[in-house]
Amino acid sequence: TERLIKHNFFASIPELPAEPCWGYKKYKGGANQLRAACFALSEQVKDELHVLLEKAGISPAYYLPDLEGLRKGMKLAAPEDYNPQGAVLYVIVNRLSVEVAQFEGENLTSYRCFPLLLTEELIHRQALVEDLRLTKHMIRKESNLPPHTCYLWDQTGQYSDEEWKVLLAAGFDLEPHRINTAVALKLGSEVGVENAGTALRRLIAVGLAAEGGTKDPAGLHLISGANRQQKGEKLRAVRLLVFALIIALVGVGLNGWLNYQAKQRLLSDLVEKEPKVQEIRNLMAQDxxxxxxxxxxRGNWERTRQMLVFFNLWAETAPEGTILTSVMLEEERITQISGRTRSFSQLYAALLASPSFHQLQLKGEITINRDGYEGFTLAGKWNEPNSFSQGQSGVASGVAQSDLAAADLAVLQHQARRVNTLLSKEQFYQQRLVESQKALTGWEQSLWRGTPEQATVELVALVERMAAHRGLVITNKALHPALKGPAPDGWQRIGVTVEGRAAYRELTGFYDDLITQAKTLFIERLELRLDEYTGLLHYRISLYSFTR
Structure with a gap:
């Protein structure tokens, strides 16, 4: 029977193509007659689908993409080394939907078609990823065999092949090298590939031709010539199409409704927690x-402490035999330091190697005295103070309610996580505020209270008592009840400048008292000059503090 059908069919074709791929379907006609619908394909496969199907005698109106036909077409048109092992996944990305099917040998074990979520005709990437993951879980429920290989046909062109591989690899837990695209298949010349959509349609057509003569075709039933579907069949097809569209619209609407409900719950939760969040933000701002x-x-005191330890650091750094004759210190700068040494090169090498004095620069020339000592003058920054941490505010920036209402679900979820993290640290911020208040109170209790004039008089009296206790001779003093310089809000900067002479041991004792006494005094400027005839130091010290 097949030979007879083939002979009669080929005889009816004016120009028989070389090595045609043909198929037929038998069905009963009237008066116990047997009729056959036949078609043949060869070079026509390289044309667009519409032309190809018309030449095959198939009505394009009744053509539907068929994954079974695609599987069979792959076997015919793919290279000789095409021999997928295990479960094979076929993914077709249409303009508005995605079809996913898994075959295990000859059996279709799983199939799903889901609509694409488009934003201004662009695929919503996150929604696509979630749908692919859902499809993976559905396939695992229907089949115990995970996919081994995946074949992809993308007809949208919105993502590159590499981007699709990343998406499919993440969605189906596949290694990227097991995902093949239409271009990577290297299909034979009988199919040809200008783009993924063309290759897809031609492979399906080839598969239809191959299954046309089978006993029970799994793919599309081919009706040739005027034998079209009856009116009832068309109506059923339209009903099925309308039902599918309704289901898709209901799914999209349900997804939107669920997102809306989730957003409303998050918004309500954020609004309820906002007063508590604001309390914590106030705590953090106060801290x-x-x-x-x-x-x-603390920064002012650190600079004072460094000035007081200057001579200790210098004694540890300078070579033996180095004598200082003049020192002028102003906060973190050495305005001038003069002296003499047996070898300035050795002194300068020691200073450069020191973390405290490596920034000092020579001023003027080096003079050589009659006794062989070399005179020098230096200036520059020294022992720069540590930068104190101002503390990270960590205040979670609030988002206006109007902005939250317009934000998408992901933004609201992120904001909710930030709020919950902040609320969990309430006790920590309360404890830190107590510690900060205690530290500030300790500093401010050591300062003065009263008018600037009265506080300045008390400050001078304290300095005079410390000087008398250590044997310092004060020859001049200047009071500063309105001293210029930075001061905290609500506080007035006051100070005094004292001049006189003292021995080195007496001066270091005065420094010790300055550090240990209850009231806090800061040093703004320190000048020392050695009288080499008497061995005494002539000093000029500018001290300051604060009052309110």
């Missing part, structure tokens, strides 16, 4: 303000 004020005092 930051207290820390800044305490760090101001």
């Amino acid at each position: 930051e303000n207290l820390r800044k004020r305490a760090d101001f005092y």
